[in-house]
Amino acid sequence: MADAQGYDPKRSRVNDDTMMDFIRGSVGGEIVEVPGIGPAAAKKLAAGDGDEKVTNTYQLIGKFLMLKGPDEDDNKVESMEHCEKFWYWLQDKGISAHRSAIVKAIALKVNGLLPGVYDPDLYDDDEDEE
Numbered sequence: 001m002a003d004a005q006g007y008d009p010k011r012s013r014v015n016d017d018t019m020m021d022f023i024r025g026s027v028g029g030e031i032v033e034v035p036g037i038g039p040a041a042a043k044k045l046a047a048g049d050g051d052e053k054v055t056n057t058y059q060l061i062g063k064f065l066m067l068k069g070p071d072e073d074d075n076k077v078e079s080m081e082h083c084e085k086f087w088y089w090l091q092d093k094g095i096s097a098h099r100s101a102i103v104k105a106i107a108l109k110v111n112g113l114l115p116g117v118y119d120p121d122l123y124d125d126d127e128d129e130e
Helices: 016-024 039-046 057-066 079-092 099-113
Strands: none
Touching (some): 057 079, 057 099, 079 099
């Protein structure tokens, strides 16, 4: 189970219908189409220079995929580490709310395109918290 600091899909406060609409729908490019990203978060993501400036959904997905590596002989970046890296990158960008929702939305969306990138079953535990 994830630490209190870091990605935990159970902390996502996005409505299930909203999440599923994003996952099943096409990507339009507007960064605020990602569940958990509003105007304030969009502004924070757009801050910075070069590769750190994220202004659309495609760039955000690209950033997520960039954090999948680098793989080394003795360490392959697996799903949990990958999501943690993205969660902390969002934190470094100043995103203070809905980080887990954003990670979950992008991870699930990308997993639909590239199966195996995200494994939600890794976050299941014996306790049903809902």
